[in-house]
Amino acid sequence: MLVETFGNDGLIFLVAFLLLSGIVAAKFSSRLGLPALVLFIAVGMAVGSDGLGIIYFDDVELAQFIGILALIIILFEGGLQTKWSTVRSVAIPSISLATAGVLFTAIITGSAVYLILDVTWLEALLFGAIVGSTDAAAVFATLKERNIKAKMGATLEAESGTNDPMAVFLTVMFIELIISDESNLWMLIPSFFWQMGIGLVLGLAIGKLAYKAINKINLESSGLYPILAVSFAFVTYSTASFIDASGFLAVYVAALVIGNSELTYRHSIFQFNEGIAWTAQIMMFIILGLLAFPEQVFQLSNIFAGILISLVLIFVARPIAVFLSTIKMKYTLKERLFISWAGLRGAVPIVLATFPIVAGIDGADQFFNIIFFVVLTSALVQGSTISNVAKHLGLMGPAKDTPHHSIELISIAKANAEVVQFQTNRDNAIVGKRLHEIDFPTKSSIAAIVRGDELVTPYGDTEIKAGDFLYILVSKKYHTQLMKVLNNKNKQAK
Template identity: 60%
Template structure:
C-alpha cells in the first residue's frame, strides 16, 4: 500500500541530499548532476533499496517538465547583447553540428553495438545534442569569455529540437514500415519555424501581461511568468512544433525586457530550476539499475562510444560547423571539449523504451554510461581548460543582495539594480556630477559586499552595485544614461 507519509519523508530527504551535494560538488570539482544521479542510484532498488522505480513514462514526464523549467531559467538569464553576435555559429552547432555528431557516432554504434543501421543512427541521435541543464550549471558563475559561454548556452538551448526530431524520426522508421521521407523533412522545418514564431509571440505576450497586470501579491509574478513558460511548451507541442525551442526563445524575450518584479521572477525561477534539476537527475538515477549498468559489455561499449563522441565526433562537428565564423583554434578546442551530455540524452533514451524497441534497454544503459563519463571527464575540467587556453575573462560580478519595492503594482515607482563597469560613463564620477532624471535617486551602493551610503560627493567605482529608485516614466531615460559608455562622452 502506498504510504504518503513515507513518500513525503523520503522526498524531503532526497531534496536535502541534492541541495547539500551542490556544496560538495564545487569543493571536489565534480558536476552536481553526477552527485544527483548518484543519490538516485544509491537509494534505488540496486542500492539501499528504499525505492523501486522502473517507470520510464513517469521519468520522461518529469524529465520534460524539468527541461522546460531549466531552459526557461537559462533563457531568462541570457543577455541578448551577448547572444546576438553568436546566433549564426550557435544555430550551426545546434543543427549541422548535431547532424555530424549523430552520423559519426552512428557509424561507431553500428560497429560496437552490432545493431541495424537505423538503430545505430537512433543511438547517434540520442547522444547527438549537448544538454542545457548540464551546460547552464557548469558555466554558471564561471569567468569564461562571454562569446564562448553565450555560444555554448545558445547551442544547448536550441539543439534539443534537432535531437528530438532525429530520435522520433528513426523510431518511426524502425517501427513503421510505410514512412514518407519528404513529410519527415517538412516536419523538421515545421517544428523549427513554428517553434521560433510561437516563442517570439508568447515572449512578447508574457512580458506585456506581467507588466500590465496588477496582482495583490508580489509572489504571484514569478508564478505567472512560469505559467507562461509551461503554456508556451504545451501549446507548441500540441501542434507538433518544438516546444523546447519555443520556451527558450520566449525566455530570451522576457529576460531581456523591462519587467515588473524582475528580481523576484529571476530568483524564483533560479531556485525552482535547481529543484527540478535535482528531482530530474535523482529520478533518472533511480531509473537505472547499477547491476545492469556496470556490466562488462555496457562498460566497454559505453567507454568506446564516449571516447569517440568526446574526442572525434564532437571536435569534427565543431570544426566543420564553425568554418569562417571567427573562432580561432583554441576557441574551437574549448567548444569541442565543453559539449556536455546530460539529462537530454537520458530522457531521449526513454523514448525507445516506451516504443518497445528490441535493444532499448541496452541503449538506455550505454547512453547513461556515456553521460556519466562525459560529465565526469569534461564537466570537471572545463574551467581548468579555459584557463590553460587563456579563454577566461574578468571575474563575474554576481549580486547577492535583495532590495525590492513593497508594491510596484500599486506605486508608480521601481528600484533598478545596476552593476557599474569600467566603461560606463558614470564610472569614476561623483554622484552630484551625474545628471540623473529628477525623479531618480540612488538609494544604496554595494561595494565589495559592503553597504555605502550615497552622498553628493560619493564617487562611483567600477564593480559598484547601485540601487536606484525611479518613477516608471523616468525609467527609460535612466537606463539610457546608465548604459552610456565613455567613448560616447569623448565623441561629444
C-alpha cells in the same frame, strides 16, 4: 505506488530527504571537482533498488514526464540569464552547431555504434541521434560558476539551448522509420523546418506578450510575479507542442526575450527561477538515477561498449562536428578545441533514451543502459576538466561579480514604482561623477550603493565608481528615461 509504499507522511519525508541530499551534493560538487549532476544521479542510484533499496522505480513514462517538465524550467532559467548582446555575436555558429553539428555527431557516432553493437543501421543512427545534442542542464550548471570567456560561454549556452529540437526530431524520425513500414524520410524532413520555424516565431511572440503582461499587470503580492513568469514557460511549451512545433526552442527563445527586456521585479523573477531550476535539476537527475539499475548499467558488456562509444563521441564525433559546423567562422583553433571538449551530455540524452522504450523497440533497454553510461562518462571526464582545459587554452575570463544583495518593494500595485538594480562599468558616463552632477529623471532616487561588501550611504557628493551596484527607486513612468541615463557611454567608450 509510492504513496501506497510509504504513506503520505513517509512520501513527504522522502521528497525532503532527496532534496536535502541534492543540495548537499551541489555544495560539495565543486570541492570534489565533479559536476553536480553526477552526484544527483549517484543519489538516485544509491536509494534505488540496486542500492539501499529504499525506492523501487521503473516507471519510464513518469520519468520522461518529469524530465520534460524539468527541462522546460531549466531552459527557461537559462534563457532568462543569457544576455542577447553576447549571444547575438555567436548566433550563426550556435545555430550551425545546434543543427548541422547535431546531425554530424549523430551520423559519426551512429556509424561507430553500428560497428560496436549488433544492431541495424537505423538503430545505430537512432543511438547517435539520442546522444547527438549537448545538454542545457549540464552546460548551464557547469558554466554558471566558471570564469569562461563570454564568447565561449555564450556559444555553448546558445547551442545547448537550441539543439534539442534537432535531437528530438532525429530521434522521433528514426523511431518512426524503425517501427513503421510506411514512414518516408523525405516526408519527415518538412516537419523539422515547421518545428524550428514555428517554435522560433512562437517563442518570440509569447516572450513579447509575457514581458508586457508582467510589466503592465498590477498584482497585490510581489511574490506572484515570478510565478507569472514561469507560467509563461509552460504556456509556451504546451502551445508549441499542440501545433507540433518545438516546445523546447520556443521556451528558450521566449526566455531570451523576457530576460533581455526591461522587467518589473526583475531580481525576484530571476532569483525565483534560479531556485526552481535547481530544484528541477536535482529532482530530474535523481529520478533518472532511480530509473537506472546499476546492476544492468555496469555490466561488463555495457561498460565496454559505453567506453568505446564515449571515446568516439568525445574525441572524434564532437570535434569533427564542431570543426565542420564552424568552417569560415571567426573561431580560433583553441576556441574550436574548447567547444569540442565542452560538449557535455546530460539529461536530454537520458530522457530521449526513454522514447524507444515507450515505443516498444527491441533492445531499447540496452540502449538506455549504455546511453546512461555514456552520459556519466561525459559528465565525469569533460565536466570535471572544463576549467582546466579553458585555462590551458587561455580562454578563462574575468571573475564573475554576482550581487548577493537586493532591495524590493512590497507591492508594486500600491506604489506604481520599482527598484532598479544597475551595475556600473568604466564605460558608463556616470562613473566618476558625483550624484548631484547626474541628471536623474523626475521621481527617481538612489536608495543604496553597494561597493564590494560595503554599503555606501548615498549623498549629493557621493562619487559613482566602476563596479558599483546602484539601487534606484523610480516611478514606472520614468523607467525608460532612467535607463537611458544609466546606459549612456562616456566619450572614450564611443
